[in-house]
Amino acid sequence: MNRRRFLALAGLSTVAAGCGTALGGGASGAGGTRTLRYQGWTGQVIPAELAEGLGYLPGLRLEWVGNTISGPQDIQAAATGQVDFGGAFNGAVVKLAANGAPVKAVISYYGSDEHAYSGYYVRADSPIRSARDLVGKKVGMNTLGAHSEALLDIYLRRAGLPDADAEKVQALVVPPVSTEQSLRQRQIDVAVLSGVLREKAVAAGGLRPLFTDHQLLGPFSAGTYVMTERFIREDPEAVRTFVTGVGRALDWARTTPRAQVVARMTDIVKRRGRAEDLDPLRYWKSYGVAAPGGRVAEGELRLWIDWLAERGDIDRGRVRLDALYTNEFNAPATASPAASGR
Known part of the structure; x- marks a missing residue:
């Protein structure tokens, strides 16, 4: 794979701004309740689900339409009106906007901190200990062209690996629930693990981290929820309720004892009745969002505009930073951004 074009292979095809399916919102139900369609993640409670549960x-009701394992797919679904909000790595959001999609980031929903991060793990007996050792090796991740591959690319570049060698590092798509098993069975050489799946894998032993995104970039919000510009224009109060509620949920999760958060998440998963494994939830530690209320920081998007433009993956002139996101609908946050000592 040519690493200088990998984001183009992520499925982030051009979405026409006038796309006829971008309907911009679900219907209102009895009593004026607004329905917001969305995609979830198996065995996990995303911030929007936690906000509803709390x-x-x-005045809003979330309607689950299925699960996703890919941020780029999720925000494309939002851009084309299949769902009313979707979330992805900020680089994927930038890429989608550069391709003409009429979307705007409204709140951060995941990130990296000392508790929540993406780790690039190898087997304990693996000879891989540096970027150079990755040449010719296979790295398994949930999707191409998103957070995991971007951070892998940054790691290789910071280590000074020549482009010709970096292109020999094979990034492969592996379903998150199978990534640990694929690593242990030696089908891949490196596994990108995060969240409860990472905690569960590490607890089982026999793995060690090569590097983490937190080590590379420090604490940062990594992904945002996006909505279409049409949705925002036509129902700003629904957007305000959604963004403020998700922000409150993020702050609640940050400042509430972990055991209490896990108990609430477990109850949410049980109640939705999708026959999901509850065990991974006990390993949850943090959403990793850096700013109180999930407010979007300009620099967290500028980083990826600069990086993508330098690589030739986007035309810088097609992306306006001030048009990429808004904090207009996020009520002033009061919670401390500091971790809650878990």
């Missing part, structure tokens, strides 16, 4: 989305 009662922070008055």
